[in-house]
Amino acid sequence: MDNLRLSLKNSRTRLVLASMVLSTLLTAAVLAMVYVTANRTITGETRSVVSAELTGLADEYERHGMIGLITAIERRLPTAAERDALYLLTGRQGTKLAGNLSHWPEGITAGSGWVDLQLRKGDTDQHVPISAASIRLPGGERLLVGRDALARQQFDRVLLRSVALALVTALALSLLTGWLLTRLVFSRLKDIADTADNIVSGDLALRMPLRGTGDEFDQVAGTLNNMLDRIEELISNLRTTSNSIAHDLRSPLSRLRQRVESLAEPGKSEQDRDIDLARATGEIDHLLRVLSQLTEISRAEAGLGREQFEQVNLLQLVGDVVELYEPVASDQNIRLEVVGNAEPIQGHRPLLSQALSNLLENAMRYAPPGTAITIEIREDDDYALLSVRDRGPGVPENDLSRLQMPFVTLDPARTERNAGLGLALVAAISHMHGGSFQARNRKPGLETTLRLYRKS
Incomplete structure (x- = not known):
């Protein structure tokens, strides 16, 4: 459990998981849309075909009566199995007059719209899923036209398996992509971090590695290198300035001390004291100018x-x-x-x-x-x-x-x-x-x- 917590705190692990989750969710959403769209398209086409057949058979009834309708249904039956088509015509009392269904489905009112059923097909004991629509004829007869939905259900299962397989594949690919991405990103970050550690240790001559790709990492590394060049220049100037201050201010300070000490010497004439005082004042003015210029340089270098x-x-x-x-x-x-x-x-x-x-x-x-x-x-x-x-x-x-x-x-x-x-x-x-x-x-x-x- 502790190892799991440590892994989750790792930026690389979190990035891989985030990439995997986002890619999987996106793939799942796309596949769900494909599944729903395909299902709706097939259902819509089936209903269009059934509605067209109902309309055509109703026209046959109007033109040729019951005999013409029965003839039209029987004409369709030889190819019905190939088309997964289902037909049933019953009389007023429910007697089967034509079709490849054994009886009228229980609880279904003719003209009630689209229904999904489990019925026995023909004279067999096999129950099959059926999607059908029905109408009531002017003479009280009932006509039902439908399609065997078994093939569509099998297609649904195949489509669902394909969607699941695609989702698993997408999950694996997103995991691989996330791992490759993090390896690329963190390898560059590790190069920068290792170089930065060495610079912190005192090797100011080191610079961030460039791969010559011109990508964002090279741009960041170039910016950091420019910053390091500037820092090295400032440190060098600071070192030179510190050494120079220690060296160049020693002489005027020594001379200033000598002038001040000479003022306290006994027997010194007033004129000589005035000369020493003027020279001491000159040394002080020189020191003040130097310190003022150093302050101006420091403020300018700092961007103040x-x-x-x-x-x-x-x-x-x-x-x-x-x-x-x-x-x-x-x-x-x-x-x-x-x-x-x-x-x-x-x-x-x-x-x-x-x-x-x-x-x-x-x-x-x-x-x-x-x-x-x-x-x-x-x-x-x-x-x-x-x-x-x-x-x-x-x-x-x-x-x-x-x-x-x-x-x-x-x-x-x-x-x-x-x-x-x-x-x-x-x-x-x-x-x-x-x-x-x-x-x-x-x-x-x-x-x-x-x-x-x-x-x-």
């Missing part, structure tokens, strides 16, 4: 702020940011060029402005005087692309993929001291908008591209 998405005209947004940076670019003898356009997108306007500002600051830091920085807006299928290109020294090809990693600064190509979080925030904002961040060397210069899904 999606409820603030609105329709954003990229050309207008670029115009506003360029207007803000044009005075600084002019001081460095750098031109800012805007080309292209795109349909409005759904996005977070302040964060997109921040991302473009970071790209512009990065480009202006390394663009040679007398050159131009190009901001291009274009479309690519369902994406809007926002690119910023300078004409500087570019980045070593092997380091391009590292640009968006937190706390990464590339020397000597990017020598300016900074926390290395600007492009990491740009990448996080692009992911928040369903896109990606890309960087490539254009020789000369570096082109950074913010890829944004237009229907986020």
